[in-house]
Amino acid sequence: MRIHELAKELDVSSKELLETLEKMGVTGKSASSSVPEDLVPRLRASGGKATKAAKPRQVMEPPPKPRAKPKPKTTKPKEAPAIETAQPAEETAAPAAAATAAAALALPTQAPAPAAAAPATSAAPAAPVSPSPTPIAAAPTAIAVPAPMGPVLQVVRGSTPQLFAEKTNRSPADIVKILFLSGEMVTATTSLSDEALETLGSELGYHVEIVGLEDELQAEELEDDVDETKLVPRSPVVTVMGHVDHGKTKLLDAIRVTDVVSGEFGGITQHIGAYQAHVNGREITFIDTPGHEAFTAMRARGAQITDIAVLVVAADDGVMPQTVEALDHARAAGVPVIVAVNKIDKEEADPNRVRTQMVERGLVPSEWGGDTEFVDVSAKTNANLEGLLETVLIVADLAELKGDPTGHARGTVLEAHLDKGRGPVATVLVQKGRLEVGDALVCGTTYCKVRAMVDENGQPVDVAGPAKPVQVLGWNGVPNVGDEFREVEDEREARHIAAERESRVRSAEVVNQRPASLQELLRRQERSEIPELNLVVKADVQGSLGALTDAFLKLPQDEVRVNLVHSGAGAITEHDVDLAKTATAIVVGFNVRPNANARELAEREGVDIRLYRVIYDAIDDVKAALSGMLKPEERESILGEAEIRQTFRVPKLGVIAGCYLTKGTIRRNSQVRLIRDGVVAYEGRVASLRRFKDDVAEVREGFECGIGLENFQDVKEGDVIEAFEVEEFARQIS
Numbered sequence: 001m002r003i004h005e006l007a008k009e010l011d012v013s014s015k016e017l018l019e020t021l022e023k024m025g026v027t028g029k030s031a032s033s034s035v036p037e038d039l040v041p042r043l044r045a046s047g048g049k050a051t052k053a054a055k056p057r058q059v060m061e062p063p064p065k066p067r068a069k070p071k072p073k074t075t076k077p078k079e080a081p082a083i084e085t086a087q088p089a090e091e092t093a094a095p096a097a098a099a100t101a102a103a104a105l106a107l108p109t110q111a112p113a114p115a116a117a118a119p120a121t122s123a124a125p126a127a128p129v130s131p132s133p134t135p136i137a138a139a140p141t142a143i144a145v146p147a148p149m150g151p152v153l154q155v156v157r158g159s160t161p162q163l164f165a166e167k168t169n170r171s172p173a174d175i176v177k178i179l180f181l182s183g184e185m186v187t188a189t190t191s192l193s194d195e196a197l198e199t200l201g202s203e204l205g206y207h208v209e210i211v212g213l214e215d216e217l218q219a220e221e222l223e224d225d226v227d228e229t230k231l232v233p234r235s236p237v238v239t240v241m242g243h244v245d246h247g248k249t250k251l252l253d254a255i256r257v258t259d260v261v262s263g264e265f266g267g268i269t270q271h272i273g274a275y276q277a278h279v280n281g282r283e284i285t286f287i288d289t290p291g292h293e294a295f296t297a298m299r300a301r302g303a304q305i306t307d308i309a310v311l312v313v314a315a316d317d318g319v320m321p322q323t324v325e326a327l328d329h330a331r332a333a334g335v336p337v338i339v340a341v342n343k344i345d346k347e348e349a350d351p352n353r354v355r356t357q358m359v360e361r362g363l364v365p366s367e368w369g370g371d372t373e374f375v376d377v378s379a380k381t382n383a384n385l386e387g388l389l390e391t392v393l394i395v396a397d398l399a400e401l402k403g404d405p406t407g408h409a410r411g412t413v414l415e416a417h418l419d420k421g422r423g424p425v426a427t428v429l430v431q432k433g434r435l436e437v438g439d440a441l442v443c444g445t446t447y448c449k450v451r452a453m454v455d456e457n458g459q460p461v462d463v464a465g466p467a468k469p470v471q472v473l474g475w476n477g478v479p480n481v482g483d484e485f486r487e488v489e490d491e492r493e494a495r496h497i498a499a500e501r502e503s504r505v506r507s508a509e510v511v512n513q514r515p516a517s518l519q520e521l522l523r524r525q526e527r528s529e530i531p532e533l534n535l536v537v538k539a540d541v542q543g544s545l546g547a548l549t550d551a552f553l554k555l556p557q558d559e560v561r562v563n564l565v566h567s568g569a570g571a572i573t574e575h576d577v578d579l580a581k582t583a584t585a586i587v588v589g590f591n592v593r594p595n596a597n598a599r600e601l602a603e604r605e606g607v608d609i610r611l612y613r614v615i616y617d618a619i620d621d622v623k624a625a626l627s628g629m630l631k632p633e634e635r636e637s638i639l640g641e642a643e644i645r646q647t648f649r650v651p652k653l654g655v656i657a658g659c660y661l662t663k664g665t666i667r668r669n670s671q672v673r674l675i676r677d678g679v680v681a682y683e684g685r686v687a688s689l690r691r692f693k694d695d696v697a698e699v700r701e702g703f704e705c706g707i708g709l710e711n712f713q714d715v716k717e718g719d720v721i722e723a724f725e726v727e728e729f730a731r732q733i734s
Helices: 003-010 014-023 037-046 088-104 115-121 140-144 161-168 172-181 194-204 213-220 248-256 293-304 321-333 351-360 385-399 491-512 518-528 542-553 574-583 596-605 615-629
Strands: 152-156 207-211 237-242 273-279 282-288 308-314 337-342 373-376 410-419 423-432 440-443 446-454 468-475 484-488 532-539 561-569 586-590 609-612 633-650 654-667 671-676 679-691 698-700 704-709 720-729
Touching: 003 014, 003 037, 014 037, 152 161, 152 194, 161 172, 161 194, 172 194, 194 207, 237 248, 237 321, 248 273, 248 282, 248 337, 248 385, 273 385, 273 468, 282 385, 282 468, 308 321, 308 385, 321 337, 337 351, 337 385, 351 373, 373 385, 410 542, 410 561, 440 491, 446 491, 484 491, 532 542, 532 574, 532 615, 542 561, 542 586, 542 615, 561 574, 574 586, 574 596, 586 615, 596 609, 609 615, 633 704, 654 679, 654 720, 671 704, 679 698
Parallel strands: 152 207, 237 282, 237 308, 308 337, 337 373, 532 561, 532 586, 586 609
Antiparallel strands: 273 282, 410 423, 410 484, 423 468, 440 446, 440 484, 446 468, 633 654, 633 720, 654 698, 654 704, 671 679, 671 720, 679 704
16 A cells, blocks of 8 residues: 555545654655555554554565566555545444444444454444344334445446455455355456446445546545645746637737747647746746637636636627637636737727627626726737736736645646657646656656657756646657646656556456447447448647547537547558558548658558648538438429320220320429329329320420320329429538
8 A cells, every 4th residue: 555545544644644654664755655564554543643663664666567477465556545534533433333322222243343453444344233133122213223334435447356455455365255255257357347346345345436547546646735835926827718710829929929820720729839928027828729619628628727817809709609618618717817809900899899798798897897807909019918918917916826846746738749750749737846857757548757848939948847838758658638747756656657547447448348238239220321431530739639520520420420430649650541441431631741651552542631731621521521421302393284084095005094284294204193082093104105196205284195104004084193303402411
C-alpha cells in the first residue's frame, strides 16, 4: 500500500504520515512510496500516530512492471485508495455498539475480537452477526435495527481479483475462493463484471462503487497540503471566446502584435492557441478558442482551465448561437465574464444593441447597474485595447490569483499532435508547481520525460511556473487533449503508472464486450441494411480531430451512416491507405498530407484521398457524399385519363378497350392503372395503342383510341385507364 493511500484511509495528510514513518525509523522519498506491510496494522491502530520505533529501513519504491515475469508480492505497487468513510470513529465503534445492544436484548452474539485486531475491522469488516432464529417477543425493536452498510470501496470497472485483493488487504486466493463459492469460475487475472464486483464487495462487507478510469485518476492525485507561505501572485489565464468571424483571433493579434489570422485557413481559428502578453510589466496568458460550431468541445476545454472569460461579440452582428454557447461554457466553469464589443469602427455597429441582447441573457453592464464589464474595442484600428487589458487586470486583482511555483508540476493538456521531426508534442498549461526540462510526467495512459520545452514563439524554455503555457517534447505517445498531467519522481514510476492505467482500460474494454442479446442482433441486422460511408480520418492535432469526427457523427444517421474505420493525429501513412482499401473507405485528411509512399499506394490501389484545410469544406463534402447514397425521392405525375366505352376481342391480341381520352395524353408503353369503381384493379403498362387500324405513339385529349393492356384482359365498360409517370429526385441531407 502506498503512503498517500494509507493517509487517505486514516484521514491524515501525506506529509503527516511521512513524518510519522520517519519517527518510526522508516525513511521514504515521496507520498507515492510503499509502506511496509507489517507497519500498516500498527498505523491503523494508532490512527497515523508514531508508535514504538523499529530498526531503520528504506521504503521500497514501486519497481517497473516486468514484461514476462510476475511482480513479487512484496514490491507490487498498490492502486489508489478506495475506502472512503465519512465517520471512521463511528465505524470502529460499530461492532462494540452492536454487541452492547445485543446483550441488552438477550441476543446471542459472537465473542468480541481482541483489542489489537479491532482497528483492522474498518479495512476488512466481518460479516454482520445473524440473530437467533428463536422468536423474541420481549424485544421486537431489535429486528428493526438496520445493519451498517460498511465502508465505500471504489473499484475501477473491469478490475481483477488480484487488484481487488490489494484494495482489501487479502490474498488473491481468498478472493478467487469467495467468487468460486458464489458461482464465478475465474482466475486471479480475470476481469470481473460489475455484478461480480458488487457481489464480492457485499460478501466482504463493503459497499462497492464502480468508477471509470477518469474517477480513479482523480483519486490517485496526491494530497499535498497547500503551504500558504509559498503562494505568490500569478498571471491570470484569460480565455477568448465567441462566435465565428467576430474577431477573436484578430483581437489577440492586435494585443500580441502578431499575425496569426493570416495563417488560419478560411479565416477561422481551428486550434486552441495559448500565448502570453506583457502589459505594464505584468503577464496575461491568453487562450484563443475556435468559434465554429464543430469546436464545441474545444471551447468547453478552454473555459474549464481559465480564470477570466472574454466574450467577443461583433457590434455589427450581435449575439449569435456560438456566442450563447460560449457564455454557457463560461457560466458552467464559474468564471467572471468580460464582454468585448468588437468592430465598433464599422458604420453599422451598434454596441447598445449588443448590451441589450446580453441583458436578455443575464449579463447586465456595470454602467447600467450590473456587475459585468463591457468594453468597446476595435481590433482593426486598435481602439481601446489598453482599456480592455486594464479591465482584465482589475478583474484578476479582485480575484487575488495565486499559485505555488514550487513542488511537483500539474496542469492540463490544451493540444497535442504528432510532429514528423519532433515526435509527439503537447501544448500544456502549468497550473501548479514548477515544470523543468528533465522532469517525468504522466498523463492518462501516456508518460513523458521532458526533453525540451518551447513557448508560443518557438523559444526554448527551461522552467515553467503556474499559468505558463509551453509545448512539451518527449512523450511516448500523443496524450489525450483535456487530460490532466502531473509530475512524478522519475521516468520509471511514470512508465509504471501509465502501464497500469493502460491495463485497466483494456480490462474495462474486455468486460464491456458482452455477448449480444437477441434485440441487439436484430438492431444490428437493421443497421446492416443501411448504407455506410466508411472514413479514415487523419488530422494535424487531436483537438481538430475530435471536432471533425464529432461533426461527422452528428450528421443524420437514419438512412445512411458514417462509419469511422480509423481516426488519428498525424500524417497519412501507407497503413491508413491499406486500411481504407480493406474497408472500402475514403481517407479524409485535415491539415495533413500523405507521404510519398502513401500517395503512390493510393494511386495504385484506387483509394480516394481527400485533403482539406477548412473544416467547413470537409463537412460539406461528407454531407454531399451521404446525400448521394440516399435513395432518391419518387414523385408521381398524372399524364392522362381515358374512359372505356366499349370492348373488342381481336385475334392474337386479346381484349382491346375502346376508349375516349377525357384528360391529358396517353403514350405507348406508358405506365397505367385500371380503376374500377374507384379501386385500382390493375397496374402495368400499355401493350398496344391504336387509332382505328394504325399504331400510334400517343393519343391526346378529345380523341378515341384502342388500348391493349399488358398481361390483362379483364376490362369492362365504364372502367377508367389512368396514365402516369414516376420521376426520381435527388435528396439532400439537411
